[in-house]
Amino acid sequence: MLVGKINIKEKFSKFSEYWSPRIVAEMNEYQFKLVKIKGEFTWHDHKDTDEVFIIIEGFMSIEFRDGKVDLSEGEMVVVPRGVEHKPFAKDECKIMLIEPRGVVNTGDTGGKLTADSDVWV
């Protein structure tokens, strides 16, 4: 059959690395990525695109230059293009990212947390 389903929790069970997005689906030129996060990420922005975070399990915060958003399971946020942000999670948090194909997790900032943007799970 042409169309298959994706089980989000089952996909999360297939990898353990933090800050390492795994693609699970594509819709037009957009990708759905799962990420496990823990600790502090780097300040960065994405100049050309908005980015959506959906919290699947756990708690995280996103720091902005003008404040902080605390997020828990079932909450989402749209980070507008060009807006600097720094994700943080005290304990492991599982999130879904939605953004155009090819977006790099650290934007133009680079650094050791920069991950391959084209890994499927």
Added chain:
Amino acid sequence: MLVGKINIKEKFSKFSEYWSPRIVAEMNEYQFKLVKIKGEFTWHDHKDTDEVFIIIEGFMSIEFRDGKVDLSEGEMVVVPRGVEHKPFAKDECKIMLIEPRGVVNTGDTGGKLTADSDVWV
């Protein structure tokens, strides 16, 4: 502060109509819509875009011309552009749709289940 969060379950508590998508967020030219469904929808397709279903609560099926996908909480599916499909839910099911701004729920099929495509909640 510039960026605010969206609580998906709280948004679902604000409306009760079935098959009536409510926009909760925009990312670039794409929209995130919440829909409560129950019963049988109409056969339709979207000629110009893929469409993503994420099951937030409950059970639903999507019938395709070549088979059927059963979906439960935490599962998702990408319906490719031009692929005819017919959603169904025996009991109320809460889903999130992701698709470009302006997509009409029944595609070109029309009929009494056609909903306004620009209602926010």
